[in-house]
Amino acid sequence: MPSHLKLKIRLNLCTAIFFSAWLSACGNQPAPTKPVQPTIPRPAPAQFAQQKNCLACHNATGNMVGPSWQAVSAKYKSDPNATSTLTQKVLNGGQGSFGPAQMPAQANNLTPDEATYLVEWVLKGGQ
Ligand code: HEC
Numbered sequence: 061m062p063s064h065l066k067l068k069i070r071l072n073l074c075t076a077i078f079f080s081a082w083l084s085a086c087g088n089q090p091a092p093t094k095p096v097q098p099t100i101p102r103p104a105p106a107q108f109a110q111q112k113n114c115l116a117c118h119n120a121t122g123n124m125v126g127p128s129w130q131a132v133s134a135k136y137k138s139d140p141n142a143t144s145t146l147t148q149k150v151l152n153g154g155q156g157s158f159g160p161a162q163m164p165a166q167a168n169n170l171t172p173d174e175a176t177y178l179v180e181w182v183l184k185g186g187q
Pocket residue numbers: 109112113114115116117118125126127132146149150154155156157158159160161162163164166169170178179182
């Protein structure tokens with residue numbers, strides 16, 4: 061075999077080893093998640109909810125895809141853990157509190173502090 065061909069085969073082998081090592085290294089690592097950057101300065105809650113697209117599915121008084129802010133605040137009126145429960149629900153999404161419709165997870169859209177900021181406002185009926 062001419063020597064330049066041997067060299068070529070060896071190079072291809074190296075490339076294959078390199079790529080399989082690289083791929084398996086990637087396979088062992090969790091996919092990099094982009095941390096959510098806090099929105100600074102943070103606008104008033106109504107404007108912030110608009111910016112964060114909550115109002116596509118919610119409004120203050122009427123049920124749309126999601127429950128109205130008033131309905132949420134009425135439901136949790138006497139729940140002392142409402143703020144933390146709902147912060148988790150907003151970040152992780154879910155269904156079943158108001159019906160089968162799914163609230164999409166907001167962890168890529170809000171920091172935990174921002175979720176709490178909106179939840180405190182929602183619990184006042186969005187006023
Ligand atoms: C694509 C539609 C959609 C968007 C966008 C959306 N929601 Fe919801 N949301 C829902 C639905 C549907 C429910 C009812 C879920 C259930 O029944 O458990 C809900 C429920 C909620 C609840 C009550 C949860 C419970 O368990 O009682 C809160 C609080 C809430 N949403 C806040 C927000 C905030 C804040 C945003 C914006 C960051 C937002 N939502 C964006 C659809 C949406």
